[in-house]
Amino acid sequence: MHCSCGSSPDHSSGGLTALTCPVRPGTFPAMPYTPATFEPKWQAHWRENEVFRSENDSQKPKFYVLDMFPYPSGAGLHVGHPKGYIATDVLSRYKRMCGFNVLHPMGWDAFGLPAEQYAIETGTHPRETTQRNIDNFRRQFQALGTDYDWSREIDTTDPGYVRWTQWIFRNLYEKDLAYLAEVPVNWCQALGTVLANEEVIDGKSERGGHPVTRVPMRQWMLRITRYADRLIDDLDGVDWPEAIKKMQRDWIGRSSGARIAFALPDNEGQHLEVFTTRPDTLFGATYMVLAPEHPLVPELTTADQHETVEAYVDQAGRRSERARLAETHEKSGAFTGAFAAHPVTGERIPIWIADYVLATYGTGAVMAVPGHDTRDYEFARRFDLPIVEVVAGGDVAIGAFVEDGTNVNSDFLDGLRTPEAKLRMTDWLEEHGRGEATINYKLRDWLFSRQRYWGEPFPIFHQEDGSTTLVPESDLPVLLPDLDDFKPSGEFEPPLARVSDWIETVDPETGKRVRRDANTMPQWAGSCWYYLRFCDPRNTNEAWSQEAEKYWMPVDLYVGGAEHAVLHLLYSRFWHKVLFDLGLVHTVEPFQKLLNPGMILGYSYRYYDDNPNDLPDASVTAYPSSETQTLEESIVHGETGATLKTRWVAADDVVWNDDGVPMHPTIPGLALEEVTEKMSKSRGNVVSPDDVIAEYGTDAMRLYEMFMGPLEKGAPWSTDSIPGVYRFLQRAYRLVIDEDADGERPAAIAPGAGNEAQARLTAKTTHGVTQDIEEMQFNTAISKLMVFVRDITKEGPLPRDAAESFLLLLSPFAPHLAEELWQRLGHAESLAGEPWPTADAALLVEDTVTLAVQVNGKRRSEIHVPSDAGEDAVREVALADVAVIRHLDGREPKKVIVVPGRLVNVVVG
RNA sequence: GCCCGGGUGGCGGAAUGGGUAGACGCGGGCGACUUAAAAUCGCCUGGCUUGUGGCCGUGCAGGUUCGAGUCCUGCCCCGGGCACCA
Structure with missing residues (x-):
């Protein structure tokens, strides 16, 4: 691999140009911390020696950590992508050192539209484009210092992979799960x-x-849809963010109720079926509504209503989805002229059509209960239809009462609470053959x-x-x-x-x-089962072996964007359950724990102009955001009302004026509006990891992305903070390497564990960092490493034990620097094979503790007491404190609260 | 409209089985080194206040408690999801 070298950094002259000059093994150039001199070396070392290769026949416990594999786009990775990749890398390196056999693979979801659209434009075969993009992505992943097992790389477009995707489709077809x-x-x-x-x-x-x-x-x-129930119920067994589970449950949209048949007295042998979640309100059904697309509409419509209905059906059909949405609250509809018979009372109730009833849900028909359904209420008001109260608790003169209550005006249901009334009515319907309990789903x-x-x-x-x-x-x-x-x-x-x-x-x-x-499968097909192929990626006889699947599955940790909540994650769970039923996998769910890294956003800069249709010879005027007005569908000039189009200036081209306001580079006086949004080429706000690595090195890039906040939280990319982590790495380097000599000698390192304070700090850091990594709180783990570097040599030279523990703790985050320093301490082997350090529990217990002392809940002083001091002893010391005496001002303490290890609160009247 | 998240210094963020608010980093200030600058190192850095000291402070208003960023009630704001699913 060769590395591109960006502009020379301003903080370490000469160092990074070494990026293009490979370091000869065994020589240490006399330089300060210059990551470019050793990062490529270690990446090559890991790759060439297959340090991170995982075997299927290990006796060790397994840990399967998976990233959602990317579509290899032509644009390459931007700094928003690696957050999750770095996080799984930290965890997998840690788990490996903890003695796990770790599976951490990477591959390519390589079918997809952009390559094909590029092919249409240029005639370049998508295979060619895809291959080029994959090579670039792989290079970028390796430049991030990731520990992927490249021997397991997968490409969904590879014939050896396509074969098994088609094989799974065969299984679906044979199980009657695929149909035209x-x-x-x-x-x-x-x-x-x-x-x-x-x-x-x-x-x-x-x-x-x-x-x-x-x-x-x-x-x-x-x-x-056959798996709808299991797709909902099995969510209870997985450790996923609640928000994602909820989105899946809502998408599947299970609701239980009843199917009810309404006879059509004027149409011999025909009847209408409705689905309702509120059979208890049947006595309040005063009319019916069919979707305009309902198949019985033409048949039911009476001659005198024919014209009106046809016009309405036509209009509803032509109205776009958007137009329907825009008028959510303005109900429309038409009377068919037909009537249905109420299933209990036999009363004739009118049948309407309206586009608020969806053809694709339930039976495409509803019984309208305006007293207890908001939509029916609005419709009834609009067309002057009767509203009857059948559940007491609200006031139907004002609005629909949709909550539970007690039935009234409901014959045999009167006096029953809603849940009982539902059961009672469903029983009645079943007894009389007019309906039955049923469950409905939104999922199609x-x-x-x-x-x-x-x-x-x-x-x-x-x-x-x-x-x-x-x-x-x-x-x-x-x-x-x-x-x-x-x-x-x-x-x-x-x-x-x-x-x-x-x-x-x-x-x-x-x-x-x-x-x-002539059709092809959607891009989701390949990603529906790739996590299984990773278990046994080179198997030419079967999609995966049973042993491999049994050993590795389920995925212990799955990391990827929340945007896949109801797409990839639902589809792959579905396939997995089918495979489970076929006895091909042994777990009901594929992904045990799921984590969604927050999105890293970019700053983009916008203005507007009055040439919305991009006419080439128009005279164009540009406007800042402050002069615009946003209407429902468009953006217009605040005064003239002219339609405007948003324009973007690439972040690199923005000019900053003396007041720190972003300005247009060529249009004088045009202020730009700064917005933070998802990085994309069209916005010109993309930051490439290649550039960041060229300037600060991979370790600094990794550390920064892990240090900027909790993994799940999104934040705008800001280059300002990278020097901070860069400086930390520099200090860590100098801790071990004596830069003032010739850079080859290790700094003065004392044998053993050092003095007591040093041993305690080492133990505390080891304990804290370990715990933080377990909880995926990488930002606080890094902060503890920073404290260690700051304090470890305060009262003596660096002890060898402390140095080694520190490098091992640092290694998941900054693996290149850790490997380099580990080697310079005289180790011949990569530290990736070293066991994770453990803290001596005895050193974690302090001899004395500092307690805050409060008087009436306000902090007034602090005292130092032996950590094993009894409550009485602590009280005595606290009450003898001068500040406490001053604030007591002669008053007698009414109560003294002692919280061991924390504080003392002296309460006076 | 409904359902989830979340509001903590100039900024990114620490701290929630209630117990010293602001760890760590950025930015800023002062100092050391240097002919000088950069780099580096050390100290300071929530606000107000006349010093040691005091008062205020975790979106707002209440409440529970010896003690609330953390728990309860009612609001406000921001981000995300769903959007006539009967």
Whole structure:
């Protein structure tokens, strides 16, 4: 590996240019702390000697720590990415030293849109782009000093991996969990593909924010809904952030209630089914509402209402998802002219259609209980429909009462509390064959095909009779044909559809002519099971061996972004449960503990101009944020009302005026607005780890990211604080290396454990750092290491025992420096194989303790007492304290509270 | 609108089975070294106050307690998620 060398740093002349000059083994240049002289050396050492290789046949206890593997984008890593990677690296190095056989692998989620879009633009095959990006990512990961076991590297686009992804699809198909269906799908024109429900947010694509429309299409679906209950219930057994669990539960959206049948007296043999969570309010149902798309709408609508209904259905169909959302509170609808019979009273109640009822949830029809449902209430008010109170507790003249209460106006339910009334009504419905208890889910089946090239082909043959069969296992993998032109073939046609000599083939089992499936799998497919492949990545006979899976699974710690809460994490749990049912894995859940590192943000700088459509020859005026006004959909000039477009100035181009205000580099007097947001190329706020490493070294970069705050918390990247950790590393270096001599000699190091204070500090640091790492509180662990370096030589030269313990404690955070100093202390072996130090418990107990002394709860003094002093002795010392006597001012203490090891509080009246 | 997080010095953040608020770092100040600067090292650094000392202080207002950043009640603000799911 060669390293690029950035601008010369201002604090250590000459040192970093050595980056390009490899250090000869065994020579120590006479220099101060210059990480560039030894960091690449140790990275090469770890790699070449496979120091971090993990074996499957170990007798040691295992520890599987996994990062969500990245999509290798063309832009490379930015400083926002490594936070989680460094955290798992610290932990895995620590666990290894604690005697665990650690699995810490890395790979590439390498199918995906950007490579394909790049291919459409330039004709470069995605395989080529992907390979280049992977090489760059691997280089960057290695430059971060990570301890990945590269012998287990995975690439989801590799035929040897695709084969097993297709093999799992075969299993899904055979278990009747994969099926083709003509369904309304989310079509994204800009991306040229359909998307899963989980990939659509506010009517726009999760990636890129492009508009999405509903189009009926024949697509592959996976029956994730069959696992809905287990996907909810098994969350109880995993150690995940509550917020993520909740998002998954909400997404699955389980609710229990009843299905109720309403007869249609005017339509022979037909009936309407509704789902409700409140069967107890059935007597309050005064009308019904169907979704405009409900299949019975045309049939039910009476002749005189035909025109109105058709107009409404048409309008609802054309209204975009966004428009529907925008008018959440303005209810609309139309009367069909038809009536249903109330299942208990037989009363005729009118049937309406309205777009507040969703076709895709429940039965697409509801019984409207305006007295006890907010939406029905609004609708009833809008169209003057009757509102009946059936649960006492609120006032239906003012609004819907949606809480539990006691039934009224409800015949046989009167006087019952809500939970009992629900049961009673459900029983009644079941007895009379008018309904039954049921559970409903928001979760829909998973739309699993994409109209793209760069993904896994389906191992499917379309037979001439229209049926589908599986490609035999022995013929896997089904590989992508090579293309020169990656553009979609037509409006909804994937690029593969036009490759006729690939599409048209022969079924090897029957010899019949068959067609392949032109769709490919979504990017989630590869990431659904990669954690299993890491257990046994080079197995060519099976996806993984049973022994490997039994040994390594489950993943003990999984670290990655919270943005995958309902995407990757839900999908992979689903696959895992299917594999569990097939007896292929032995745990019900794949990821035991989950942690979401906070996002590192960048500062970006914006202004606006009045050329929203980017017309080339327009005369453009630029405005600062202060003159703009944000409307619902757009940003306009505060005075003229002209539509404006946001423009961004790259952080590097910003000019700062004397008052510290960011200014536009070329437009005079234009102040920019500083905002902190996710790093992205388009915002010009990306900081590359390559640059940070070139200037301060890898250890400083690692230490800074771990020191800036708790792992779960996000924060803007600020280069200002790096010199602090850099200085700490420098001090640590000088602690061991005598810089004033020729830099080759170790500093004066005393044999043994040193004096008592030094031994105590060493023990305290060892104990504290260990505990902090166990709790993933890396920022406080680092602070304890800083205290050690500051104080250890205060009363004597550095003791050898202290030095060695310190280097071992430092090594997970700053592995290069620790290895370098360890070697200079005379060790021949890498410290990665050393056992983690332990603290002598006897040294952790102090002889004397300092207690705060309060008078009436206010701190007035402090006393020093032997740590084993009794309560009476402590009280005596406290009451004899001059400051205490002064504040007592002759008054008698009413009570003296002694908190051992903490404080004394003297209470007076 | 609903549901989660979270508000602590100029800044990043420590400290919660209630017990010395502000560890550690950044920034700032003073000093040492130096012809000088940089680097380095040492000390100081929540606010107010006339010194030793005192008063105030963890978003705001109350409460419980000998004692509250930590517990309770009611608000305010910020970040994230969901958004007609019957």
